[in-house]
Amino acid sequence: MSLKVSSSITTKSIFFIFAVSITLIFGFIYYPFNKTVEASVSLKPKNQEIISLGKIVYDKNCASCHGVNLEGQKDWMSRLPDGLMPAPPHNETGHTWHHSDKYLFMITKYGIEDIIGQKYPNNMPAYKDILTDKEVIAVLSYIKSTWPNKVKKIHDQINDRENKQY
Numbered sequence: 001m002s003l004k005v006s007s008s009i010t011t012k013s014i015f016f017i018f019a020v021s022i023t024l025i026f027g028f029i030y031y032p033f034n035k036t037v038e039a040s041v042s043l044k045p046k047n048q049e050i051i052s053l054g055k056i057v058y059d060k061n062c063a064s065c066h067g068v069n070l071e072g073q074k075d076w077m078s079r080l081p082d083g084l085m086p087a088p089p090h091n092e093t094g095h096t097w098h099h100s101d102k103y104l105f106m107i108t109k110y111g112i113e114d115i116i117g118q119k120y121p122n123n124m125p126a127y128k129d130i131l132t133d134k135e136v137i138a139v140l141s142y143i144k145s146t147w148p149n150k151v152k153k154i155h156d157q158i159n160d161r162e163n164k165q166y
């Protein structure tokens with residue numbers, strides 16, 4: 001009798017340990033894998049196929065706020081009456097090119113609040129449930145492809161500097 005009880009406890013605890021291990025193993029495999037995808041984000045402003053897809057994504061999802069020609073909203077540096085900021089241009093007159101590939105990807109996918117980690121009411125939608133990672137990379141690659149060579153080069157250096165920190 002006592003043997004039976006202890007053996008059923010053993011079976012239960014073995015099952016429990018097994019379940020925990022599986023969860024941990026999958027957690028450890030999945031978590032870094034997931035993060036690696038984002039750490040290795042790299043825009044492809046010279047790849048014609050990606051840029052063409054990016055333009056379609058841009059016209060459909062971004063142009064209404066950031067402008068058909070990436071010019072941004074009127075008076076984009078002044079707050080709107082509701083206290084929020086208008087959409088900035090994505091051409092070289094804005095500050096999109098001040099940010100690394102990875103940062104632009106994260107902002108577009110998760111939204112500004114998620115990235116800065118604090119409340120910050122703003123009009124920029126998060127695209128994680130709307131666009132695939134490929135589409136986010138494509139739209140940002142399209143944006144980068146429109147910048148003058150000089151700006152593209154500075155942007156490459158911003159990426160190089162950030163990648164060296166890891």
Ligand code: HEC
Binds near residue numbers: 057061062066086107
């Ligand atoms: C509903 C309007 C709206 C749409 C649609 C929109 N944005 Fe924005 N976006 C904004 C606003 C407003 C900001 C600035 C928010 C702030 O700083 O308060 C912004 C900021 C950004 C920034 C940060 C720029 C910087 O220099 O810090 C990026 C990158 C960006 N948007 C990309 C996109 C992309 C890519 C799309 C389309 C997939 C898109 N946005 C669609 C309104 C929009």
